[in-house]
Amino acid sequence: MKSLVRLTFALAVAATLTGFCTGRASAQDKVAVGVFPLSSSLPYFVALEKGFFKEQNIEPEMTKLMGGPANVAAMITGQIEVSAVLVTLEGLNANIKKPGVAMYIALNSQTPEFKMExxxxxxxxxxxxxxxxxxxxxxxxxxxxxxxxxxxxxxxxxxxxxxxxxxxxxxxxxxxxxxxxxxxxxxxxxxxxxxxxxxxxxxxxxxGVISKYILGNPKADAYAAGCAITSDFIQKRPDVAKRFAMAWSKAVDYINKSPDDARKYLAKNTFTPDNVVDMVSMLGYTMAKDMTPTQIADLQKLSDFGTSIGVVPEKLDVTKYIYKY
Missing domain, CATH: 3.40.190.10 (Periplasmic binding protein-like II)
Structure with a gap:
């Protein structure tokens, strides 16, 4: 009888623990993401479709936001924690208005090979x-x-x-x-x-016009846009922010290794029709942690250009707004 009681108790405890663990696993961390549905946002769709976010227990809540100003406004007001693609000059401008509101964890290079603008x-x-x-x-x-x-x-x-x-x-x-x-x-x-x-x-x-005419070198990396997260997100939910960045990094790696396969995620997620998918150029998707000193210098030169045309009101040190996971 005592053995039966012990067995029953053990099974009950196991069932309770199993239910507890299952509950924790199913409660994914939600992250509010603003998405401009262009090819620049491809890492977001790859991470979503390939299950990279799910692997990190992340559930993105997407809001389609058309253009940089809409993304900036949503970041400043706390409506989103991540902008899947934010024009760099507009993100830097936002950092003057609210320091640290746009911290770039990844950037997209544009050249004559990696075509965008x-x-x-x-x-x-x-x-x-x-x-x-x-x-x-x-x-x-x-x-x-x-x-x-x-x-x-x-x-x-x-x-x-x-x-x-x-x-x-x-x-x-x-x-x-x-x-x-x-x-x-x-x-x-x-x-x-x-x-x-x-x-x-x-x-x-x-x-490749930004590289050639703004940076003065067709081979320079024109980091005109990238994935940015808010400092509030980093500070208030550091573990979630880190896991989001890990999923993004895996997507970038996947795109760079398998560009032809990655392209298919443009079709249903962006403005790209099926018959155009194979024509669209991939970009030089790069995690901030992997940028070389030369690439950071290219980004600084672009920022300085932004200051010269009045989009970025004052000269900034871009390294303060690159967050390396």
């Missing part, structure tokens, strides 16, 4: 180089960083204010606007450029 021109418009855009009606990706960078690149090609007109346009409207002939050309992002080319309505004049 680029100047395009509508088919039928006579232009072979950026300087040929003089007198034309141009569109730009939205946000002060994109608009002023576009103007800076135009200036490097000899075009000053008054030599052209340029209007900010929501990214979702770029392909339609070019198809309708509303603009002669403009400064757009992927996957829009590939979509225009696939549709036969536009062609790329030049990609």
């Amino acid at each position: 680029q100047f395009v021109v509508r088919n039928g418009v006579k232009a072979d180089r950026i300087a040929d855009l003089k007198g034309m009606k141009l569109m730009s990706a939205p946000g002060p960083a994109n608009l002023n960078t576009a103007k800076g690149i135009l200036a490097k090609n000899g075009l000053k204010d008054g030599d052209y007109t340029i209007d900010q346009l929501d990214m979702s409207q770029h392909v339609n606007a070019m198809t309708a002939g509303t603009f002669d050309g403009g400064y757009t992002l992927e996957p829009n450029a590939s979509m225009m080319i696939k549709a036969g309505v536009a062609r790329t004049l030049e990609a």
Whole structure:
């Protein structure tokens, strides 16, 4: 009888502990993430689809936010803890308004090989180089960083204010606007450029323009955007923030090793149609911890350019806003 009682007690304890552990495992840590659905956000979708967040007991709560200003506002007000992709100059500007609000754990390099920002021109418009855009009606990706960078690149090609007109346009409207002939050309992002080319309505004049014209070296890493997390997230939930970064790092590693397989996650998660997925260039996805001194210097030069055009109001030391996990 005593043996039966002991066995019953042991089984009850085991069942209680099992239930307790199962309950803990199922209670994943929620993280509020702002996502701009472009190819720049690919690590987020890879981490989600491949189960890398789940492995770290993370449950992302996604809010689609179109452009840098919307992401910055959400970070400053505490509505999101992570921006899957935040324009670097706008993130640095936000750090002046609220120090530490945007800490970059990963950055995306853009070069002539890793295409993102680029100047395009509508088919039928006579232009072979950026300087040929003089007198034309141009569109730009939205946000002060994109608009002023576009103007800076135009200036490097000899075009000053008054030599052209340029209007900010929501990214979702770029392909339609070019198809309708509303603009002669403009400064757009992927996957829009590939979509225009696939549709036969536009062609790329030049990609890798930030590296070449702003950093002065086509081989330089133009870290124009990246994944940023808030200091509040780091300080209040350090373990959760670290696990989020670990999942992100695994996604970056996966993309860099298997780019062709990773591309498929663009199709249903971004504006990229199925028939354009294979055309879209991957970016140089890099964790902050893996950046070389030369790459950090490239980021500093981009920040200094932001100061020169008034997007980043004062000179900053970018190393203060890189968080290495």
